[in-house]
Amino acid sequence: MSYFFLKESDLKDFVRKLISSAPVIAPVARKNKFVFADLESPDELRLDYDITILPPKKAFFPPNQTLLSFKENKATSAIRPREQILFGVHTYDVKAIDMLDLLFAENNADNNYLANRKATTIVAMTPQAVSGRAFWESVGKTVQPNGHDALMTKIREGYVFEPRTPQGTRLTKSGIFSQASSGQLDEASKCQSEIAAKCPEKLSHSTREISDKMRASFNNEKIWHTASLDCFSCGTCNIVCPTCYCFDVQDQWNLDQVSGARYRTWDACLTEDFAKISLGPAGAENFREERAERFRHRMMRKATYLNSRLGGPACVGCGRCSEGCVPDIADPVKIINNVMES
Amino acid sequence: MNNCFVPMEAEILRADQVTKSEKHFTLRMKNGCRMDFAPGQILEASLFGFGEIPLGFASSPTRKDSFDLVVRTVGRVSGAINKLEKGQSVFVRGPLGHGFDLDRLRGHDVLIIAGGIGLCPTRSLIQYILDRRSEFKGFKLFFGSKSPQDQLFLDDLSAWRNSPDVEYHETVDKGDPGWTGNVGVITTLFQKTKITPDTRTVICGPPIMYKFVIKELEKSGVPHNHIFVDLERRMKCGIGKCGHCQINDKYVCIDGPVFSFDQIKHLEEVFG
Ligand code: SF4
Numbered sequence: 001m002s003y004f005f006l007k008e009s010d011l012k013d014f015v016r017k018l019i020s021s022a023p024v025i026a027p028v029a030r031k032n033k034f035v036f037a038d039l040e041s042p043d044e045l046r047l048d049y050d051i052t053i054l055p056p057k058k059a060f061f062p063p064n065q066t067l068l069s070f071k072e073n074k075a076t077s078a079i080r081p082r083e084q085i086l087f088g089v090h091t092y093d094v095k096a097i098d099m100l101d102l103l104f105a106e107n108n109a110d111n112n113y114l115a116n117r118k119a120t121t122i123v124a125m126t127p128q129a130v131s132g133r134a135f136w137e138s139v140g141k142t143v144q145p146n147g148h149d150a151l152m153t154k155i156r157e158g159y160v161f162e163p164r165t166p167q168g169t170r171l172t173k174s175g176i177f178s179q180a181s182s183g184q185l186d187e188a189s190k191c192q193s194e195i196a197a198k199c200p201e202k203l204s205h206s207t208r209e210i211s212d213k214m215r216a217s218f219n220n221e222k223i224w225h226t227a228s229l230d231c232f233s234c235g236t237c238n239i240v241c242p243t244c245y246c247f248d249v250q251d252q253w254n255l256d257q258v259s260g261a262r263y264r265t266w267d268a269c270l271t272e273d274f275a276k277i278s279l280g281p282a283g284a285e286n287f288r289e290e291r292a293e294r295f296r297h298r299m300m301r302k303a304t305y306l307n308s309r310l311g312g313p314a315c316v317g318c319g320r321c322s323e324g325c326v327p328d329i330a331d332p333v334k335i336i337n338n339v340m341e342s
Numbered sequence: 343m344n345n346c347f348v349p350m351e352a353e354i355l356r357a358d359q360v361t362k363s364e365k366h367f368t369l370r371m372k373n374g375c376r377m378d379f380a381p382g383q384i385l386e387a388s389l390f391g392f393g394e395i396p397l398g399f400a401s402s403p404t405r406k407d408s409f410d411l412v413v414r415t416v417g418r419v420s421g422a423i424n425k426l427e428k429g430q431s432v433f434v435r436g437p438l439g440h441g442f443d444l445d446r447l448r449g450h451d452v453l454i455i456a457g458g459i460g461l462c463p464t465r466s467l468i469q470y471i472l473d474r475r476s477e478f479k480g481f482k483l484f485f486g487s488k489s490p491q492d493q494l495f496l497d498d499l500s501a502w503r504n505s506p507d508v509e510y511h512e513t514v515d516k517g518d519p520g521w522t523g524n525v526g527v528i529t530t531l532f533q534k535t536k537i538t539p540d541t542r543t544v545i546c547g548p549p550i551m552y553k554f555v556i557k558e559l560e561k562s563g564v565p566h567n568h569i570f571v572d573l574e575r576r577m578k579c580g581i582g583k584c585g586h587c588q589i590n591d592k593y594v595c596i597d598g599p600v601f602s603f604d605q606i607k608h609l610e611e612v613f614g
C-alpha cells in the first residue's frame with residue numbers, strides 16, 4: 001500500500017469531513033486527563049494525548065452493554081452495530097484490540113462484540129507523548145499491532161498516513177492527501193523509534209522467560225502475599241486495562257415490570273466475589289478467597305495463561321493499571337521484575 | 343446475526359419439589375427441536391428479569407424428547423425458577439461445554455461417585471449406562487448425602503437399590519431414627535466393595551470431596567487418566583468469555599465441566 005501525507009493545517013478539515021460521514025470516537029481532554037469520546041468538532045481532538053483513562057475497547061465493548069431486551073416471554077437481540085470511526089488509537093491499544101478480536105471470536109463467536117468491531121474503522125496513531133508509567137516498548141515485542149485500518153504518525157509538517165485496508169484508503173478521500181516522500185517516511189520511522197525510547201518503565205526479560213518464571217512462581221506464597229498486602233480488591237487494575245474482558249451478566253426490569261433487558265458489565269477478577277459460588281444451605285465456596293490469589297490470577301493472565309493463544313503476553317504496557325492503583329502495587333513491571341529477581 | 347446470549351423457550355412438563363430446597367423439572371423445547379446434549383454437558387437456564395444460572399442436565403439423552411434439570415434455591419434466579427410450575431416456561435441456552443467422554447467409558451468397569459447435588463449431572467450418565475447396559479462392564483454407584491432428607495431422586499434410589507444392573511452403595515453423613523443404612527463420609531463406601539484398577543471413575547460432588555475420593559482410588563490402583571471429575575464454578579456466559587469459571591488457564595464452561603483428572607491435576611486452583 002502507498003503512504004500518504006496530510007499537512008497539519010489540513011487536519012481539521014479532514015476530521016470535520018470524517019465527522020460528517022460517521023460518528024468519530026477520538027481522544028479529547030477532560031480536565032487534565034484524556035478520554036475517548038464522540039467527537040463533536042475537530043477543535044476537541046487531542047492527538048497529543050499521552051494516555052486515556054479508559055481504553056478504546058469501550059467503542060465496541062462498552063462498560064455496560066445490552067445483550068437482549070425482553071418483554072414478558074419474548075427476547076429480542078440487541079445487536080445493532082453503528083458504523084463508526086475510532087480515531088487516534090495508540091499502537092499499544094491496537095495490540096490490545098487485536099487480542100480481544102481473537103478472544104471474542106474463538107470457540108464461540110460473540111457477535112455482541114464482533115458486530116460492533118466490524119462496523120468500526122480504526123485509525124491508529126504513533127504516540128506523540130508517553131504516560132508516566134508506560135512500558136509498551138519492552139512488552140510483547142514480537143507482536144505487532146494488526147487490526148487497524150490506517151496508521152498516522154506525526155512529523156514536523158503534518159502526518160504520514162499509511163492505509164492498511166480498503167477502508168483506510170477510503171478515508172483519504174475525505175482530506176487533502178498527497179503522496180508521502182521518502183524523506184517524510186524516514187522522519188516518521190525516526191519519530192516512531194524516538195517515542196518508543198521514551199517509555200519510562202521497562203521489562204528486562206523476554207516474553208518467554210517472563211512467562212516461564214511467572215508460571216513457575218505460582219506457589220511462591222511469599223511473593224504474592226507481600227505484593228498484595230495493600231490491595232483493596234477494588235478492581236481498578238482490571239477496569240482500566242485494555243486487554244481485560246471479563247464481564248458479569250445481569251437482568252434489569254423497566255419501570256413497567258413486564259419488559260427489561262439482560263446486559264453485561266465489565267467485571268474484575270480482583271474483586272472478592274468474582275469466583276464465589278453459593279451452595280445454598282451448605283454455605284458458599286470462594287475459589288479465590290484470598291486477595292493474594294486474586295492478585296496472582298491477574299498477573300498469571302497477563303503474563304502467561306493466554307500467551308499461547310495470543311502469540312504474546314496479554315499486557316500491552318499501557319501503564320493504566322499502575323497509574324490507577326491507589327496503593328500503587330499493580331504495576332506489572334514492578335511485579336514481574338520482582339518475580340524475575342526472586 | 344446470531345446472538346449467542348438469546349435463549350430458547352422450554353416448557354415445564356413436570357415440576358416436583360424433591361427436597362426442601364430442590365425442585366426437579368422435566369422440560370421440552372417449545373420450538374419442537376430436541377435438546378441434543380451429551381451426559382455431563384451444561385446449559386444456562388434463565389427467567390427474564392431475574393437472570394441466568396448454569397445447570398447440568400439431570401437426565402440422559404437416551405430418554406424421550408424431554409430433559410430434566412434440578413434447581414436448588416440458593417439465590418435470586420434459582421429462587422424465581424423454583425416458583426414455577428407445570429405449563430410455565432424456562433429459557434435455556436445450550437448444550438454447553440464438554441460432557442463425559444463415553445468412548446473412554448465403554449467396554450470398561452464404571453464407578454460413579456456422587457455427593458449431594460452432584461447426583462444431578464451424574465444421573466444423566468447413570469441413566470445412559472442403564473439404558474445401554476451391555477456397552478459397559480461392571481457398574482457401581484456410590485452416593486453420599488448429608489442426611490436422609492437431603493436425598494434426591496427417591497424413586498431412582500429405590501430402583502437402583504433393587505436393580506441387578508448396578509451395584510449401588512449409599513451413605514449419609516448423619517442418620518435419623520428411620521435410617522438403617524450406612525452412616526459416614528462417602529469414602530467409607532470403598533470398604534463395601536472392591537474397585538478394579540481398570541475401573542473408569544466419575545466424581546461429582548462438593549469441592550471438598552474430590553481430594554479424599556481420589557486418594558481412595560489411588561489406593562485401588564486406578565490411574566489418573568481413568569478418573570473423570572465434573573466440576574462446578576461460578577459462570578456467567580457459558581461460552582468461554584466472561585472469566586468467572588477459570589481454573590488457572592482453563593475455562594470450566596468450554597474445557598469442562600468434565601475433565602480427565604490427569605489433564606488438570608497440575609492446576610493449582612483445581613480443588614479450591
Ligand atoms: S491491585 Fe490496586 S487497583 Fe488492583 S484491586 Fe488491588 S488496590 Fe485495586
Ligand code: SF4
Nearest residue numbers: 241315316318319321
Ligand atoms: S496489565 Fe496494566 S499495563 Fe498491561 S495492558 Fe493492562 S492496564 Fe496496561
